Amino acid sequence: MTTAHTYDAVIVGAGGAGLRAAIEASDRVHTAVISKLYPTRSHTGTAQGGVCAALGNVEEDYPEWHAFDTVKGGDYLVDQPAALLMCEEAVDAIYQLEHWGLPFNRTTDGRIDQRRFGGHTRNHGEAPVKRACYAADRTGHMILQTLYQQCVKRNVRFFNEFYVLDLLMDEGRVGGVVAYELASGELHVFHAPSVLFATGGFGRMFRVSSNAHTLTGDGPAVAWRRGIPLEDMEFFQFHPTGVYKMGILLSEAVRGEGGILLNAENERFMERYAPTVKDLAPRDLVSRAIYQEIKEGRGAGPHKDAVWLDVRHLPREVIEEKLPDVTEFARVYLSVEPTKELVPIQPTAHYAMGGIPTDVEGQVVTGPDETPVPGLYAAGECACVSVHGANRLGTNSLLDIVVFGRRGGKHMAEFADGSDAPELPERPEGFARDMLDGLMNRREGANAADIRSELQESMFDLAFVVRSETGLKKMQQILGGLRERYERVFVQDTGRTYNTELMEAVELGFLLDCAEATVAAALARDETRGAHYREDHPLRDDEHWLKHSLAYRGPDGSVRLEFKDVKLGPYVPMERKY
Amino acid sequence: MAEEPLGDVLDDSDGRRVGAGGKVTLALRIRRYNPDVREDSWWDEFTIDTEPDDRLLDALHQVKWYQDGTLALRRSCAHGICGSDAMMINGKNRLACKVLVKDVLPKATVEPIRGLPVLKDLIVDMEPFFAGYRSVLPYLINDEGEPDRERLQTPEERHRFDDTTKCILCAACTTACPIFWGDEEYVGPAAIVNAHRFIYDSRDDGADERLRILAERTGVFRCRTTFNCTEACPRGIEVTKAIQEVKRSILFERF
Ligand SMILES: Cc1cc2nc3c(=O)[nH]c(=O)nc-3n(C[C@H](O)[C@H](O)[C@H](O)COP(=O)(O)OP(=O)(O)OC[C@H]3O[C@@H](n4cnc5c(N)ncnc54)[C@H](O)[C@@H]3O)c2cc1C
Ligand code: SF4
Numbered sequence: 146m147t148t149a150h151t152y153d154a155v156i157v158g159a160g161g162a163g164l165r166a167a168i169e170a171s172d173r174v175h176t177a178v179i180s181k182l183y184p185t186r187s188h189t190g191t192a193q194g195g196v197c198a199a200l201g202n203v204e205e206d207y208p209e210w211h212a213f214d215t216v217k218g219g220d221y222l223v224d225q226p227a228a229l230l231m232c233e234e235a236v237d238a239i240y241q242l243e244h245w246g247l248p249f250n251r252t253t254d255g256r257i258d259q260r261r262f263g264g265h266t267r268n269h270g271e272a273p274v275k276r277a278c279y280a281a282d283r284t285g286h287m288i289l290q291t292l293y294q295q296c297v298k299r300n301v302r303f304f305n306e307f308y309v310l311d312l313l314m315d316e317g318r319v320g321g322v323v324a325y326e327l328a329s330g331e332l333h334v335f336h337a338p339s340v341l342f343a344t345g346g347f348g349r350m351f352r353v354s355s356n357a358h359t360l361t362g363d364g365p366a367v368a369w370r371r372g373i374p375l376e377d378m379e380f381f382q383f384h385p386t387g388v389y390k391m392g393i394l395l396s397e398a399v400r401g402e403g404g405i406l407l408n409a410e411n412e413r414f415m416e417r418y419a420p421t422v423k424d425l426a427p428r429d430l431v432s433r434a435i436y437q438e439i440k441e442g443r444g445a446g447p448h449k450d451a452v453w454l455d456v457r458h459l460p461r462e463v464i465e466e467k468l469p470d471v472t473e474f475a476r477v478y479l480s481v482e483p484t485k486e487l488v489p490i491q492p493t494a495h496y497a498m499g500g501i502p503t504d505v506e507g508q509v510v511t512g513p514d515e516t517p518v519p520g521l522y523a524a525g526e527c528a529c530v531s532v533h534g535a536n537r538l539g540t541n542s543l544l545d546i547v548v549f550g551r552r553g554g555k556h557m558a559e560f561a562d563g564s565d566a567p568e569l570p571e572r573p574e575g576f577a578r579d580m581l582d583g584l585m586n587r588r589e590g591a592n593a594a595d596i597r598s599e600l601q602e603s604m605f606d607l608a609f610v611v612r613s614e615t616g617l618k619k620m621q622q623i624l625g626g627l628r629e630r631y632e633r634v635f636v637q638d639t640g641r642t643y644n645t646e647l648m649e650a651v652e653l654g655f656l657l658d659c660a661e662a663t664v665a666a667a668l669a670r671d672e673t674r675g676a677h678y679r680e681d682h683p684l685r686d687d688e689h690w691l692k693h694s695l696a697y698r699g700p701d702g703s704v705r706l707e708f709k710d711v712k713l714g715p716y717v718p719m720e721r722k723y
Numbered sequence: 724m725a726e727e728p729l730g731d732v733l734d735d736s737d738g739r740r741v742g743a744g745g746k747v748t749l750a751l752r753i754r755r756y757n758p759d760v761r762e763d764s765w766w767d768e769f770t771i772d773t774e775p776d777d778r779l780l781d782a783l784h785q786v787k788w789y790q791d792g793t794l795a796l797r798r799s800c801a802h803g804i805c806g807s808d809a810m811m812i813n814g815k816n817r818l819a820c821k822v823l824v825k826d827v828l829p830k831a832t833v834e835p836i837r838g839l840p841v842l843k844d845l846i847v848d849m850e851p852f853f854a855g856y857r858s859v860l861p862y863l864i865n866d867e868g869e870p871d872r873e874r875l876q877t878p879e880e881r882h883r884f885d886d887t888t889k890c891i892l893c894a895a896c897t898t899a900c901p902i903f904w905g906d907e908e909y910v911g912p913a914a915i916v917n918a919h920r921f922i923y924d925s926r927d928d929g930a931d932e933r934l935r936i937l938a939e940r941t942g943v944f945r946c947r948t949t950f951n952c953t954e955a956c957p958r959g960i961e962v963t964k965a966i967q968e969v970k971r972s973i974l975f976e977r978f
């Protein structure tokens with residue numbers, strides 16, 4: 146059975162980006178938000194450290210300084226006009242959140258308090274600056290709650306625990322989406338002239354990750370299968386401080402508040418790698434430094450594959466007032482008392498810089514000359530504007546989701562207002578139905594969990610902080626084998642009610658797509674830039690590679706690559722030193 | 724039973740801990756329900772080899788991924804922040820991702836949270852819970868025009884409601900409450916926590932309206948201070964204290 150719905154605007158995803166877009170669109174047109182999770186379960190809620198804007202509440206600061214840091218932090222792959230615009234709009238975006246009730250920490254004179262974060266500096270690199278606005282170490286939680294509260298107030302229409310499985314297109318125009326209702330096993334067709342993807346990241350393709358089990362790249366994969374390219378997929382951020390083995394994030398705010406990294410010899414090794422900003426260097430540099438320490442035998446722990454995060458010297462009230470959750474993670478998951486003991490950490494897969502290419506209105510654009518896809522939008526981590534370039538600065542993602550969520554929601558509503566959705570084909574749910582039937586009808590075959598753990602394990606070995614041509618080629622071969630096995634996956638659960646096994650198998654297919662695009666782009670880019678470190682090509686090569694990659698799914702299943710120029714601006718690429 | 728001795732593996736240098744080692748065996752007893760299969764619920768037992776430092780959620784995944792794919796549960800973040808996986812573990816409401824295997828060895832009994840209709844296995848209908856949440860107007864109410872910059876709020880004013888901003892809407896408190904089990908009209912502790920978060924926010928003007936709602940028959944005066952909610956809260960929120968504060972405001976400040 147299939148149920149049909151008609152809307153002006155359909156938003157896929159109810160994290161920070163989706164909710165921010167929903168507030169904007171639902172004020173203007175008939176809007177539906179479809180989310181595979183209850184909105185408040187979205188991964189935005191786990192963001193800890195902060196959201197930045199040059200408010201200048203604590204120290205002198207300007208949006209232009211912020212933009213410079215963003216561009217430099219992104220190793221000059223950032224589209225500079227987009228970064229300038231984001232940093233300019235950041236200030237009002239933060240005030241807006243405050244007006245909606247977000248409980249930011251405050252200065253003694255009642256203003257929003259700000260703290261330091263990696264890569265954010267005063268006057269183009271002079272010294273760290275206090276730019277990150279925060280609510281203890283649960284800033285993302287408070288953003289998600291606040292935006293959800295505003296949606297409750299506005300009576301936004303949610304379809305919770307609905308999984309979008311397909312994007313409907315007609316001659317290059319958007320016609321809606323097909324979604325699977327988890328409670329009933331029913332397919333729903335949402336007919337609409339505008340669709341915005343805000344499905345978040347895909348860190349689950351790596352074994353050690355700070356990402357939720359549900360971050361499987363659904364939006365990018367669904368779009369990819371319909372011919373939309375994915376931009377800059379080779380750039381995935383590995384955050385230096387994940388809980389050893391589990392990957393749970395210990396926020397950079399820990400170092401922002403004064404925490405330091407030590408190797409097995411108790412040396413504060415970041416002093417050697419980044420003499421000016423030390424432990425507050427951008428994440429790609431710190432993760433690579435940790436790898437170098439481990440490689441040279443100075444790793445800690447029984448397997449010598451960790452380093453220590455040290456907060457023992459921090460005042461008690463800083464730990465309790467500003468880092469309560471992070472401290473609790475160490476206690477619960479590592480049985481370590483951080484006020485007295487060192488915390489073992491290792492880099493963890495954290496953030497997708499790449500994704501569905503968009504312009505600054507959130508509109509999806511394809512090809513080197515950026516042809517818009519009428520009615521199709523994307524925002525948040527699943528999108529690539531690109532404001533993060535080759536390496537995102539901490540606190541810039543929560544900013545990205547509110548700034549570009551707002552822009553995308555506004556623009557899609559303006560587009561939808563007055564335009565009709567194209568006619569739907571005879572059996573719009575056909576593609577999704579066939580995909581599900583394939584999984585449900587096989588009575589034997591491959592186990593999805595085996596494939597998933599092999600994917601995660603090998604991506605962790607071959608496409609993580611350190612990459613090489615040999616490793617990536619091997620990874621491509623492995624992916625080919627996993628893909629073949631995936632075609633034979635079967636599920637035990639053939640029921641209609643809450644068939645989470647079926648949806649997990651579908652999500653695995655999305656993850657495989659994202660991994661294929663990632664590895665193909667990483668193999669092609671034979672230079673080192675930002676988070677993409679090629680040990681066989683350790684230098685940045687602006688002559689050949691000051692450009693974005695676009696990966697397409699070819700008709701035969703192979704990956705085809707195109708490239709487009711980076712939009713430059715006031716900042717001339719120079720060597721990145723901190 | 725444990726095959727190898729438990730305990731932390733010590734780093735060679737000076738006894739810094741990097742987690743426990745060795746495999747252990749965990750027996751899981753899970754209450755099942757699946758309307759596609761039969762009308763009543765039943766118990767299933769599974770035995771798995773796991774690591775003592777694994778989460779109970781990891782253990783449930785092992786069952787689901789390698790033994791019985793039909794086992795249904797909600798989860799996402801796996802570190803106690805998204806509020807998806809509240810369930811009754813050895814008789815207590817807990818998040819499966821915040822309980823470690825070593826804390827329940829050698830066996831764990833897992834059931835859905837109580838007081839909400841079970842839909843399949845560990846999945847319950849959350850709609851009545853969210854309806855309670857929505858009923859207390861859980862959003863900032865302030866009709867004065869918005870200033871150009873932020874509204875001012877001192878650290879002390881912010882501290883007044885800090886505790887209740889931590890709520891992740893997991894429902895562990897509400898479904899641990901005997902009053903809620905007996906009376907589905909009662910809004911339950913979580914809704915009151917979320918009302919508290921705004922009532923004591925110096926920027927909010929909706930306190931009177933919320934207090935009126937909570938003074939009704941379905942509101943705070945149902946609470947019999949059993950502290951089950953406080954004990955259940957995975958975020959360490961002093962839920963009972965918040966409820967008492969709201970009661971006091973109704974009795975002594977507003978009406
Ligand atoms: C642990 C952690 C800490 C972080 N800390 C910070 C920080 O301090 N500062 C900062 O700036 N950034 C931080 N980040 C990054 C930032 O939090 C995320 O990039 C951002 O929140 C992503 O928001 P989003 O709205 O794009 O996606 P999400 O919040 O992940 O939401 C995705 C939504 O899409 C829905 N969805 C997915 N697939 C489907 C489908 N098929 N059908 C229907 N719905 C679907 C989900 O239900 C969900 O609602 C952190 C990230 C992590 C993991
Ligand atoms: S108060 Fe605690 S137990 Fe209750 S819903 Fe909120 S987080 Fe969960």
Ligand code: FES
Pocket residue numbers: 797798799800801802803804805806807808818819820821
């Ligand atoms: S899975 Fe998110 S709270 Fe347990």
